[in-house]
Amino acid sequence: MLSLYIRISSGVIKQMDINKHIALNDSYKNGKKKPWRLRKKQSNQLANSYKRIGEINKSLRVGSCGNVLLFQECPDGHQKQLVRAFFCKVRLCPMCAWRRSLKIVQQLKSMTHIVNQSHSLKWVFLTLTVKNVSGPELDETIRHMFQSWQRLSQRKVFKDNVKGWFRALEVTRSNSDGSYHPHIHVLLAVTAGYFAGKNYVRKEKWRVLWQEALRSDYMPVVDIRKVKVKRNPNQEAETLKSEEQKRALEAAILETAKYPVKPASYAVPGNRQGTDDAVRHLDRALRGKRMIAFGGVLKQAQQKWNNENNGEAETLTDGEKKECQCATCGSNMLEHLYTWNIGLSNYIEHEH
Ligand SMILES: [Zn+2]
Ligand SMILES: [Zn+2]
Structure with missing residues (x-):
């Protein structure tokens, strides 16, 4: 019964994937969308600034922050939590x-x-x-x-x-x-x-x-x-x-x-030099x-x-205990992997 469900749901994903990518959709409990995409874009801008001021190591770290996100989700959408990810932990990183x-x-x-x-x-x-x-x-x-x-x-x-x-x-x-x-x-x-x-x-x-x-x-x-x-x-x-x-x-x-x-x-805005000076001062301070x-x-x-x-x-992940079953409906939680897609400038589900 369960494996059948998984097959159906992954079949649905494959079918949809032909026409469009599945973008990450993660919300707070109040329904407000979490700012994954915005924070990732801001982190990329910071990475560019670090690169311009010669902080190559930090630039690489910040640039790859949150590139890959592994979520656990209830197939019926009751629950979703981030269980694994890489975060750079650089002080200024917006993500x-x-x-x-x-x-x-x-x-x-x-x-x-x-x-x-x-x-x-x-x-x-x-x-x-x-x-x-x-x-x-x-x-x-x-x-x-x-x-x-x-x-x-x-x-x-x-x-x-x-x-x-x-x-x-x-x-x-x-x-x-x-x-x-x-x-x-x-x-x-x-x-x-x-x-x-x-x-x-x-x-x-x-x-x-x-x-x-x-x-x-x-x-x-x-x-x-x-x-x-x-x-x-x-x-x-x-x-x-x-x-x-x-x-x-x-x-x-x-x-x-x-x-x-x-x-x-x-x-x-519109001032690279100003941005880079600010990044340099704040980073040092x-x-x-x-x-x-x-x-x-x-x-x-x-x-x-x-x-x-x-x-x-x-850890900076969602911090909820890894659960095997959805607390609401008891369904087995499924893993979904999202990666940052530079071309689409968004998180896209990674095909299994
Ligand atoms: Zn970071
Ligand atoms: Zn559920």
Whole structure:
């Protein structure tokens, strides 16, 4: 029965293949199409830039990133997951940045959930910035920001209020003057009493703390926002409230764990020289830096998560356990191999 089905389905594929190629179709749970094709094109553009600036090795790696994707699919389309692929893991690679951010979001969601169960916490979203800098200053500036963050997190006022944190670096680039804007996004888990009474740290106080940590002669721009649940007047049930809190926290997680460098920050339209300069500066500045870090209860949760998931965060595949049967209908999952087709500029199913 099963082999018959496989024969029929592969027969169908062959027949369709005569007329047209089967392009990859992979969607998120909400139905939105995953940006495989766009990311691959962006990675190819980065590979070209690396080639122009003489980084041949990186150019080859980024250029072959995600060339071959092996998916496991339910024949009835209930489930589809990426089980094997090669990803280059070059810092600036748009394909890898996308895969990594999916991973971090997934990891943070489960970690914040664990932490919320055992601690009474509130969540705060903090952004720490410095003045814009030029390309050659970027490397040293980021190093200095990380040291400053270290100093800030050692302060008594910080330790008294913050029970856990996750920090991520983001660098944007101004297209008007080509300057760089490195900033740190932090998700802070604060004590339940943080917003009430004498413990509350106002925005102005955060600014002073960050300036002292930076040891800067100017007052840096700081943004701090409570991770808030939008009030719904009809909402009464406690379960609904916790569901909404979860969603507000997830939105903050998405904001914190976005890409460290968006492709738009170095791809200067119609300006190869500008693009290549940006790639050179960003590549050098991000080399060997820890783009994300955890502290306090989130660090403990991360270590636990890593142990339980066996380095899963590093693989960049879908991270779901390889399953032999579809969870919905019980059909045997089938393997489908897609390769990047340069001529068609798309992922095409590889014929068996
Ligand atoms: Zn890559
Ligand atoms: Zn199924």
